[in-house]
Amino acid sequence: MKKRIDPKETSTKDLHQYILGSIAPRPIAFVSSINEDGVKNLAPYSFFNAFSSNPPIAVFSSNRKVADNTTKDTLHNAEVQKELVINMVSYNIVRQMAISSVSYPTEVSEFEKSGLTPEPSELVNAPRVAESPVNMECLVKEIIPLGDQGGAGHLIICEILMLHIDEEVLDGNRIDPHKIDLMGRMGRSYYVRASGTAISSIYQSVVEIPIGYDGLPEAIRKSNLLSANDIATIAGLTEFPEAAPVIEGMDEYTAHQRAKELIAAGNTEEALALLLSIV
Numbered sequence: 001m002k003k004r005i006d007p008k009e010t011s012t013k014d015l016h017q018y019i020l021g022s023i024a025p026r027p028i029a030f031v032s033s034i035n036e037d038g039v040k041n042l043a044p045y046s047f048f049n050a051f052s053s054n055p056p057i058a059v060f061s062s063n064r065k066v067a068d069n070t071t072k073d074t075l076h077n078a079e080v081q082k083e084l085v086i087n088m089v090s091y092n093i094v095r096q097m098a099i100s101s102v103s104y105p106t107e108v109s110e111f112e113k114s115g116l117t118p119e120p121s122e123l124v125n126a127p128r129v130a131e132s133p134v135n136m137e138c139l140v141k142e143i144i145p146l147g148d149q150g151g152a153g154h155l156i157i158c159e160i161l162m163l164h165i166d167e168e169v170l171d172g173n174r175i176d177p178h179k180i181d182l183m184g185r186m187g188r189s190y191y192v193r194a195s196g197t198a199i200s201s202i203y204q205s206v207v208e209i210p211i212g213y214d215g216l217p218e219a220i221r222k223s224n225l226l227s228a229n230d231i232a233t234i235a236g237l238t239e240f241p242e243a244a245p246v247i248e249g250m251d252e253y254t255a256h257q258r259a260k261e262l263i264a265a266g267n268t269e270e271a272l273a274l275l276l277s278i279v
Helices: 012-022 073-081 091-100 110-114 228-235 252-264 268-276
Strands: 029-034 040-045 048-053 056-061 083-088 134-145 154-165 182-185 191-194
Touching: 029 056, 029 073, 040 073, 040 091, 040 110, 056 134, 073 083, 073 134, 073 154, 083 154, 091 110, 091 182, 228 252, 228 268, 252 268
Parallel strands: none
Antiparallel strands: 029 040, 029 083, 048 056, 056 154, 083 134, 134 154, 182 191
16 A cells, blocks of 8 residues: 655655655765855755766756755856856765755855865866766756745756766776765665665666566466566566476476576576476
């Protein structure tokens, strides 16, 4: 049974947490900017993602505060300067990022409060975070207000003019997720560390047509031992293997148990061949 949440009948504070707890984990845009008086600003935003590669576009939202409907310095700086830097948050700076999330007076620089190092950018006036593994120098293309009440967002659409990537996190021309060690935001005070055993590789060709659930024998689809993910892994194969030789004395329960072990080990075709032998 699922609880119904009607946004029109739910307080903004509670709705905010339902949404953030559901849409998670979210990447963190650690945005550095500078105001017209030269004060450097730094603030994290988890309403953030990439939306295009050509042109390279990233979007984050700077929301009005639920408590008093005020806006953050980042929004002002983006409106006035039309440029900023999006820095990625790795595990080794996550606590410093947390310090920068506090609502300091405009004249206070979060770089100084957090102990992070501002370094000059190449194409924009806003500084980069030296300790961040990736910096994206951005031109603010458009700011779209989504409302005028507390909790309303402002979509800040940014064109990425230049990327700076720490060579230590690269594996050739690709970023190694274990080396970059990024942090993601969840609901309330929860975060997730995207490295180690938290990372899994799931390959599915988007070109080749898979067998699909509907193509599997009913005995596999309705297995009491195989999980939905196990069955979907089998259904993701693009063709049926030849059935394995019948193993004397192996019943359906034992075969499904063995198939589950094979799937966990990455031997999906062998698992399906075994299951076909007893269908």
